[in-house]
Amino acid sequence: MKVLQDEQRITVMEGPWTPVDVIKQVVDEGTQEDPFYVMNLGEVVNRYHRWKELMPRVEPFYAVKCNDDKVLVSTLAALGAGFDCASKAEIQLITSLGVKPDRIIFANPAKMASHIRYSAAVGVDLMTFDSEIELLKIKQHMPHAQLVIRIRCDAAVAQCPLGIKFGCDPVSEAPRLLKLAAVLGLEVVGVSFHVGSGAAETEVYARGIQWARALFTSAARAGHRMRLLDLGGGFAGGSHSCLAHVAQVINNALETHFPERSVQVIAEPGRYFAAAAYTLATMVHAKREVASKDGADQDETHTMYFVNDGVYGSFNCVLYDHQQVVAEPLVPSTAAPRPCSVWGPSCDGLDCVLPSSLLPPLAPGAWLLWRDMGAYTLPVASPFNGFPVPRVLTVIDAALWAVLKDLWPISEAHFVHGGPIVVPQTPPLSPPSPAACPSPSPSPSPSPGHSQPSPSSSPPHSPALAPLDDSHSRLVFVECALK
Structure with missing residues (x-):
């Protein structure tokens, strides 16, 4: 399994520390101006083991769309997770890490023909459908596919409802589609549903499992050999969320409707693994006092704080994921809280975070923490108006590294032991073209067999964190040990 590219580095940390402590260390250096993330890999590992402990029958197939961080997906792959991919690019990413095709489900009920052909070429046979058109398309481009019918099963409350777009009716549509698949000579092997991303109702899983049982019976009558139940996503991922209650509902429903162990049960958690693992740090770079709109007293003011990340960057989750973000001063204050709003750096008046x-009261230069920012943030962020997407630095606790280094086929050269905490800065703008300015004098070439150090290179025995990839670097901080 391939995990990291040659240019990627992970710093191994010794001694006690927390993500907030390290953010303070970075900020105290006084040179950091861009927003950045801390990714706590220990949180991901801990949640994986918690999932396996609470729901031993349910295999997690991580939803790549939630956060495609290579360190995150590589670690989940090393731990044994499967993957829910929705496109050719996501399948390419996961297979490039060495994940076997049978650990991937192409869970997009409305796929492009070229993506189906690619899936067939790389051996990803398991895929979902919810319509006649999709069955005909699959018949044409991948008749040997192992199909999973997706039914609609909506939670009463969900952060992002999905039934409005995907899922056939389990009573009026699904039986007919199962018969059509049989007529077309296609093999349906399972049932899937998705209760909605960030579901607030747990009993909905019991409803979905009950409907799936009925469809297993209908599928058998149509000649299909059913072997898979996909519970989809919807699992909460915040720091204070609890998996225990929903796990109890699922376990009870499985024992009632699927007591046989011959049926493979999977789910597609995304934010459960990603959300709490990431903490975002932003800097207040400007402020403005305006008259309060709510107060009759004209002397009462409202403070507008401008930070270096906004809704076109990490806080796209406010617009697209309906996330309720919370700002927390990096340095605690005993001063009384005052009415305020928080705005992004762009010149768009819609760029309002809070x-x-x-x-x-905060002065320019103060930093804010934003917890639970790992789900549906970085994959959607853009450098609109020229403001950079936050970098993520990679650091791993020595105790966890000692275990994962045997699961990751990474050479010792990929790790830096010790060293200062340094956030890789945004690459400088490209220099003007040669036509606009004269070419500089050529630098002398290094002697054969000798490398020429960069002016910014770290001194010996004081390694700095290196960028993870061209888009952003990763900082992985660990405060939880493997069980």
């Missing part, structure tokens, strides 16, 4: 909040 329209109304309460924070202690």
